[in-house]
Amino acid sequence: MNTAIPPRDDARIAAALERLSLRFGPRLQAGKAVREQHGHTTTYIPNQAPDGVFYPESLEEVQEAVRLCAEFRVPIIPFGTGSSLEGHVNAPAGGISFDMSRMKRVLAVNQEDLDCTVEAGLTREELNQYLRDTGLFFPIDPGANASLGGMAATRASGTNAVRYGTMRENVLSLTAVLADGRAIKTARRARKSSAGYDLTRLLVGSEGTLGVITSLTVKLYGIPPAISGGLCPFPSVEAACNAVIMTIQMGILVARIELVNTLGMRAINAYSKRDYPEGPCLFVEFHGTEAGVREQAEMFGEIAGEFSGGPFVWATAAEERQKLWKARHDFYWAGFVLRPGCKALSTDVCVPISRLAQCIVETEADIAESGLIAPIVGHVGDGNFHVSVLMDIDDPTEIKRAEAFVARLNARALAMDGTCTGEHGIGQGKMRYLEQEHGEGVDVMRTIKQALDPLGILNPGKILALSGT
Amino acid sequence: MNTAIPPRDDARIAAALERLSLRFGPRLQAGKAVREQHGHTTTYIPNQAPDGVFYPESLEEVQEAVRLCAEFRVPIIPFGTGSSLEGHVNAPAGGISFDMSRMKRVLAVNQEDLDCTVEAGLTREELNQYLRDTGLFFPIDPGANASLGGMAATRASGTNAVRYGTMRENVLSLTAVLADGRAIKTARRARKSSAGYDLTRLLVGSEGTLGVITSLTVKLYGIPPAISGGLCPFPSVEAACNAVIMTIQMGILVARIELVNTLGMRAINAYSKRDYPEGPCLFVEFHGTEAGVREQAEMFGEIAGEFSGGPFVWATAAEERQKLWKARHDFYWAGFVLRPGCKALSTDVCVPISRLAQCIVETEADIAESGLIAPIVGHVGDGNFHVSVLMDIDDPTEIKRAEAFVARLNARALAMDGTCTGEHGIGQGKMRYLEQEHGEGVDVMRTIKQALDPLGILNPGKILALSGT
Numbered sequence: 001m002n003t004a005i006p007p008r009d010d011a012r013i014a015a016a017l018e019r020l021s022l023r024f025g026p027r028l029q030a031g032k033a034v035r036e037q038h039g040h041t042t043t044y045i046p047n048q049a050p051d052g053v054f055y056p057e058s059l060e061e062v063q064e065a066v067r068l069c070a071e072f073r074v075p076i077i078p079f080g081t082g083s084s085l086e087g088h089v090n091a092p093a094g095g096i097s098f099d100m101s102r103m104k105r106v107l108a109v110n111q112e113d114l115d116c117t118v119e120a121g122l123t124r125e126e127l128n129q130y131l132r133d134t135g136l137f138f139p140i141d142p143g144a145n146a147s148l149g150g151m152a153a154t155r156a157s158g159t160n161a162v163r164y165g166t167m168r169e170n171v172l173s174l175t176a177v178l179a180d181g182r183a184i185k186t187a188r189r190a191r192k193s194s195a196g197y198d199l200t201r202l203l204v205g206s207e208g209t210l211g212v213i214t215s216l217t218v219k220l221y222g223i224p225p226a227i228s229g230g231l232c233p234f235p236s237v238e239a240a241c242n243a244v245i246m247t248i249q250m251g252i253l254v255a256r257i258e259l260v261n262t263l264g265m266r267a268i269n270a271y272s273k274r275d276y277p278e279g280p281c282l283f284v285e286f287h288g289t290e291a292g293v294r295e296q297a298e299m300f301g302e303i304a305g306e307f308s309g310g311p312f313v314w315a316t317a318a319e320e321r322q323k324l325w326k327a328r329h330d331f332y333w334a335g336f337v338l339r340p341g342c343k344a345l346s347t348d349v350c351v352p353i354s355r356l357a358q359c360i361v362e363t364e365a366d367i368a369e370s371g372l373i374a375p376i377v378g379h380v381g382d383g384n385f386h387v388s389v390l391m392d393i394d395d396p397t398e399i400k401r402a403e404a405f406v407a408r409l410n411a412r413a414l415a416m417d418g419t420c421t422g423e424h425g426i427g428q429g430k431m432r433y434l435e436q437e438h439g440e441g442v443d444v445m446r447t448i449k450q451a452l453d454p455l456g457i458l459n460p461g462k463i464l465a466l467s468g469t
Numbered sequence: 470m471n472t473a474i475p476p477r478d479d480a481r482i483a484a485a486l487e488r489l490s491l492r493f494g495p496r497l498q499a500g501k502a503v504r505e506q507h508g509h510t511t512t513y514i515p516n517q518a519p520d521g522v523f524y525p526e527s528l529e530e531v532q533e534a535v536r537l538c539a540e541f542r543v544p545i546i547p548f549g550t551g552s553s554l555e556g557h558v559n560a561p562a563g564g565i566s567f568d569m570s571r572m573k574r575v576l577a578v579n580q581e582d583l584d585c586t587v588e589a590g591l592t593r594e595e596l597n598q599y600l601r602d603t604g605l606f607f608p609i610d611p612g613a614n615a616s617l618g619g620m621a622a623t624r625a626s627g628t629n630a631v632r633y634g635t636m637r638e639n640v641l642s643l644t645a646v647l648a649d650g651r652a653i654k655t656a657r658r659a660r661k662s663s664a665g666y667d668l669t670r671l672l673v674g675s676e677g678t679l680g681v682i683t684s685l686t687v688k689l690y691g692i693p694p695a696i697s698g699g700l701c702p703f704p705s706v707e708a709a710c711n712a713v714i715m716t717i718q719m720g721i722l723v724a725r726i727e728l729v730n731t732l733g734m735r736a737i738n739a740y741s742k743r744d745y746p747e748g749p750c751l752f753v754e755f756h757g758t759e760a761g762v763r764e765q766a767e768m769f770g771e772i773a774g775e776f777s778g779g780p781f782v783w784a785t786a787a788e789e790r791q792k793l794w795k796a797r798h799d800f801y802w803a804g805f806v807l808r809p810g811c812k813a814l815s816t817d818v819c820v821p822i823s824r825l826a827q828c829i830v831e832t833e834a835d836i837a838e839s840g841l842i843a844p845i846v847g848h849v850g851d852g853n854f855h856v857s858v859l860m861d862i863d864d865p866t867e868i869k870r871a872e873a874f875v876a877r878l879n880a881r882a883l884a885m886d887g888t889c890t891g892e893h894g895i896g897q898g899k900m901r902y903l904e905q906e907h908g909e910g911v912d913v914m915r916t917i918k919q920a921l922d923p924l925g926i927l928n929p930g931k932i933l934a935l936s937g938t
Contacts, residue, residue, distance in 0.1 A: 112718060112823035155663040166661050168670070169638060184910045190819040191851045192635050193888035194624040194674055196895055196903050196932055197914045201637070201670030205663055222720040249581060251691040292761050350659040354581035382660045419662035426665055434665050441653045444921065445666045451920035452913065463665055 005461040008094040009073070016072040016096065017052045020065060027055040027102075038079055038097040040090045044343040044393045044402075045429055050077055050091035057102045059175065059183055059214045066212060067181035069096060075460050078208035080150025081123060083142075085346045086427025088154065088207055092461040098212055100149055106130050107215060115172055115189060117217040120149025136220040139164040142423065143332050149213040154425040155205030159328065162248075162381030163255040163287065166423065170219045171204050176211030179453035189217055202448075207425055208459035210452050226293040229256065229285030229321060230314040232304050233277035237261055237364060237376075239307040240280045241357030244380045246303050248353055252296050256285040257381040258328055261364065263338065264375035271334030272327040282309070282380075283328050285321070331377050332388065339373050339390040345402045347429075349413035350384040350422030359416055360385060363409055370405050384422035410436070426463045434463065474930040477563035478542070485541040485565065486521045489534060496524040496571075507548055507566040509559045513812040513862045513871075514898055519546055519560035526571045528644065528652055528683045535681060536650035538565055544929050547677035549619025550592060552611070554815045555896025557623065557676055561930040567681055569618055575599050576684060584641055584658060586686040589618025605689040608633040611892065612801050618682040623894040624674030628797065631717075631850030632724040632756065635892065639688045640673050645680030648922035658686055671917075676894055677928035679921050695762040698725065698754030698790060699783040701773050702746035706730055706833060706845075708776040709749045710826035713849045715772050717822055721765050725754040726850040727797055730833065732807065733844035740803030741796040751778070751849075752797050754790070800846050801857065808842050808859040814871050816898075818882035819853040819891030828885055829854060832878055839874050853891035879905070895932045903932065 020028040029035075035049035056062045069076050075095025082089055089097065100121035109116040111134055118127060125145045127138050141158035142151060150156075152174060157166035164170065173187035186199040203211055234240035240259055247254055260268065265278050284300060286293045304310055315321045327334075335344055351359045360376060367374045367387070378385025387409065389402045410420045410433045420426075420433035435442050446464050450456075456466055489497040498504075504518040525531045538545050544564025551558055560566065569590035576586040580603055587596060594614045596607050610627035611620060619625075621643060626635035633639065642656035655668035672680055703709035709728055716723055729737065734747050753769060755762045773779055784790045796803075804813055820828045829845060836843045836856070847854025856878065858871045879889045879902045889895075889902035904911050915933050919925075925935055 110821065110823065112714065113821040114718065115821070155661075155667075157661060161661060165638075168661070168667065169634075178913070182909055182912075184908075184913055186910060188883070188888050188906065189821045189886040190853075190882075190888040190891065191822070192626060192630060192637070192819055192853060192891050194890045194892050194894040195888050195899070195906050196674070196911065197679075197917060198624075198637065198667075198670045198674055199907075199910055199913060201667045202917075205665070205667055210666075222718070224720070245581065249583065249691070251693070288761075289764055291764050292757075295758055295760050350661055352579065352582040352584070352658045353660070354579065384659075384661060413659075414657070417658040419657050419659040419664045421663045422659065422661050423663050425663040430664070437657065437664050438668075439653075440651055441655060441668055442665065443651075444647070444653055444668060447920050448666060448671075448917055451916050 005092045006456055012072040013051050013074050013094050016069055016074040019068055020052065020054055020096065024054065029053045038082065038089060038099060040087045041082060043085050044345050044391055044399065045087040045090070048090035048092050050097040051094045053097045053099050055099050055102045059177070062098065062177045062212055062214050063181045063183055065098065066177050066179070069457055070180060070455060073455050073457060075457050076212065077459050078149070078153065078212045080121065080147030081144065083144030083146050084150065084154055084427060085424045086429035088425060088427040088462055090428060092428070100147060103214065109134065110189070111136065113189060114220045115217055116220055117215060118148055119215045120213045121147050123147050124151065131220065135223055137223050138218060138220055140167060140170055143329055148216055148218065152204050152213055152216050153206065153208050155423065157379065157423045159256045159258055159379055161379060162257060163253060164221060167204055168201060171200055172217040172219060173200055174203055174213050174216040176203050176213045178211045179455060179458050205425070207427065207462050209449060209463050210458060224287035226290045227285060227287050227321065228293050228297055228314065228316045229283070229324070230312050231276055231324060232282045232284065232309045232312045234280045234282065234307060234309045237280045237360050238357045239309065240282050241360055241380060243282065243304050243307040243309055245353050245356060247300055248381055250299065250303070252299050253288065254284060254296065254300065254381060255287040256283065258283040259378040259380040259385065260328070260331070261376040264331065264377050267334040267338050267375050268327050268331060270337045272330055274327055283324060335375055335388040335390055338375065342390040343393045345389040345391055345406065346386060347406050347409065348384060348386045348422050348424045349409055349418055349420060350382060351413050351416045351418030353383040355416040355418065356380060356383050359412060362412060363387065366405060366408055370401055372402060372405060379422070382422060383418065428462060431463065431465060474561045475925055481541040482520050482543050482563050485538055485543040488537055489521065489523055489565065493523065498522045507551065507558060507568060509556045510551060512554050513814050513860055513868065514556040514559070517559040517561050519566040520563045522566045522568050524568050524571045528646070531567065531646045531681055531683050532650045532652055534567065535646050535648070538926055539649060539924060542924050542926060544926050545681065546928050547618070547622065547681045549590065549616030550613065552613030552615050553619065553623055553896060554893045555898035557894060557896040557931055559897060561897070569616060572683065578603065579658070580605065582658060583689045584686055585689055586684060587617055588684045589682045590616050592616050593620065600689065604692055606692050607687060607689055609636060609639055612798055617685055617687065621673050621682055621685050622676050624892065626848065626892045628725045628727055628848055630848060631726060632722060633690065636673055637670060640669055641686040641688060642669055643672055643682050643685035645672050645682045647680050648924060648927050674894070676896065676931050678918060678932050679927060693756035695759045696754060696756055696790065697762050697766055697783065697785045698752070698793070699781050700745055700793060701751045701753065701778045701781045703749045703751065703776060703778045706749045706829050707826045708778065709751050710829055710849060712751065712773050712776040712778055714822050714825060716769055717850055719768065719772070721768050722757065723753060723765065723769065723850060724756040725752065727752040728847040728849040728854065729797070729800070730845040733800065733846050736803040736807050736844050737796050737800060739806045741799055743796055752793060804844055804857040804859055807844065811859040812862045814858040814860055814875065815855060816875050816878065817853060817855045817891050817893045818878055818887055818889060819851060820882050820885045820887030822852040824885040824887065825849060825852050828881060831881060832856065835874060835877055839870055841871060841874060848891070851891060852887065897931060900932065900934060
């Protein structure tokens with residue numbers, strides 16, 4: 001199998017840029033700074049800037065520009081906010097970044113149906129801001145204030161997934177422009193359907209390689225009448241994980257249950273100016289009625305006690321809770337205080353929950369043996385956790401050590417019947433692990449990709465290595 | 470577009486039968502009675518029997534037989550229990566029925582992870598029987614005691630979907646044999662993953678047209694410590710629907726909320742020998758802790774009262790509840806007491822919940838105007854409802870009238886941003902509505918089908934009409 005990325009073609013790219021510029025004027029930008037902002041910037045993966053950045057303002061403009069790129073066989077790289085972690089927005093074969101930030105209209109809020117339809121460029125925080133007077137909210141919260149289109153494309157999740165699901169469960173329908181410029185709407189607004197192949201779920205997680213998502217309908221939820229939560233320290237990561245496992249097994253409807261290990265807590269305290277306990281902690285939250293929340297929290301408290309957890313730091317007031325979760329969400333940035341001037345290799349795996357404690361304990365030991373500085377944080381209710389390896393990226397041996405660690409981490413997760421990524425996606429960074437995880441399934445993915453994008457122009461060099469192109 | 474089903478080829482079919490018979494002996498059956506049992510038998514759709522029935526006993530045997538069928542370009546029709554309602558198991562171009570009933574081993578129960586892996590032929594009742602000592606259960610319950618493989622293939626759901634989701638949300642992974650005999654396992658056991666295209670969701674709902682599902686891993690749930698529920702009559706269908714809408718909007722975690730209209734209640738009373746109120750009723754059930762269930766039920770009671778519902782008939786004892794739900798599950802058979810000797814046209818649609826009352830009210834009026842005998846029952850928490858049209862299938866004008874009614878019902882649901890099927894699937898019966906619902910999306914489905922099954926041997930004539938074959 002030829003795993004090479006298709007070679008860039010300067011003449012075709014130049015011709016496409018000229019046509020796009022003629023048609024869209026200043027909404028096609030080709031300055032170096034703008035282009036580099038649209039390559040990968042968040043982790044240690046090298047920046048590969050696109051040749052131009054196009055800012056569409058409508059579905060029809062996306063279609064027109066896709067057709068033009070198809071005519072010149074020029075790569076298209078859909079761009080939300082650029083917060084992805086595995087190099088999804090890089091342009092290894094050059095091409096045009098489609099920056100969706102001018103498409104952020106709220107097209108419909110159907111309060112009675114608990115759903116809304118928005119353009120792909122709207123961010124999750126903007127959506128929740130828009131919804132603030134409705135009593136509804138959109139729960140999916142990856143660390144960054146990502147765009148809804150980008151979140152769908154990477155099958156994102158976050159701290160609430162244990163209760164509300166991921167983008168897989170929360171996108172009801174989407175509109176996408178395919179490689180030939182056709183637009184499809186994948187479903188109606190019905191909550192369930194058995195009508196044909198599940199094109200919604202095919203596009204969710206396809207990372208821009210099958211279509212450019214232009215709008216989507218997502219589920220909303222009523223803001224629960226009661227929310228409570230807090231922070232619970234544990235004597236060991238193992239004890240914390242075992243408390244999580246029992247919580248899930250007992251069917252406690254926890255809305256969030258997040259692990260931060262000792263090094264992670266130290267980073268949070270330093271970066272966010274907190275004085276939380278500096279040992280393994282669970283951040284938990286319960287959503288429901290007053291009685292329901294109280295009951296769930298009590299049950300969790302008993303479980304925590306069984307594993308020598310506590311004392312619990314409760315945060316019932318909204319402001320206290322926001323402070324707690326802000327610290328948690330800033331974890332990615334907090335990591336850098338552990339090693340200023342460094343870049344992060346941010347990786348995630350997800351395992352069946354019964355294997356979680358063992359997987360994290362072995363990973364902590366591996367980090368120690370490898371001499372890496374790498375805090376761990378996890379959406380542990382799903383069996384999902386992240387390691388943020390802080391590296392001097394000018395030191396090739398350090399990169400090598402970190403990459404070897406990631407390879408071992410993935411092998412460990414796969415051996416436990418887990419996945420090489422719970423929510424970050426494959427992008428450029430995890431293609432080799434996708435092969436290890438899916439085997440022949442990757443050939444099936446490749447067949448689908450080649451059938452739907454025969455020219456290979458949609459985000460080439462991501463998820464799949466294509467043969468023969 | 471050529472919508473013809475590929476013509477049957479007697480010589481190739483005969484050759485394949487001979488080879489299969491040589492290889493598998495009596496596990497290849499070709500008697501008329503067996504063949505007819507493996508065509509469609511449940512509704513008015515005419516029976517189109519396969520040419521032979523193969524009873525595989527392992528993944529490898531399925532692979533071997535698929536390769537043999539591919540060699541002779543002979544259709545393969547996967548068969549679970551034959552309880553599908555839209556002609557999924559018919560053999561319009563002849564071919565071999567793959568009866569999965571000898572593949573019903575439980576391969577693993579991972580109690581700690583709340584999942585299990587089973588072979589495709591195991592039925593949902595057999596699975597729950599197997600799990601009876603574990604404290605866990607599998608909630609998805611279509612009317613019939615269907616096989617898990619068949620339920621995955623049709624993206625089935627049932628009365629619990631409002632709380633526990635459908636097969637879309639509950640299949641973690643599956644193993645399927647593709648048209649060329651390759652086997653793929655679509656995912657690991659992690660609860661979430663962003664690793665590549667969602668092949669699990671692509672196979673779920675593909676109705677045997679993309680692969681033969683041989684085993685699957687499904688989510689399990691702890692049997693809730695408290696269950697309560699009952700029956701609540703309403704003065705009108707509209708009032709009942711409005712109570713449902715408010716229940717969902719208020720975020721009450723109802724586990725089941727089922728509507729049966731007046732005619733449906735009459736049929737249930739007659740068939741199941743009950744004396745339930747003969748007006749529109751909601752069957753409801755709450756799962757949770759003692760306190761949680763009590764609170765939810767009280768909230769529901771208040772809502773029902775607001776819409777003049779009641780008095781509530783509670784069924785808290787397990788035996789009472791089973792009696793209640795047995796009556797509900799037997800609804801399909803109960804219908805026939807309304808017109809003995811008839812066949813049913815059983816159809817379903819699903820709409821956004823805000824449109825549910827209007828859709829059902831208009832449908833009841835349509836039934837009355839059409840002079841049809843057709844009770845309605847619905848998984849109304851999802852916006853999903855069924856109409857069972859009882860017909861004399863020897864009267865072509867009656868069939869015509871019923872089909873015209875179904876066309877109007879689907880147009881009504883689609884106009885309300887709903888789907889032509891919430892859980893029955895497309896099969897043979899709803900191909901025209903799939904086109905109306907998905908437009909260009911159907912071409913995308915066709916592209917995928919042709920890429921993965923270029924010979925068109927997997928369940929031809931279902932879901933999609935293929936061009937040029």
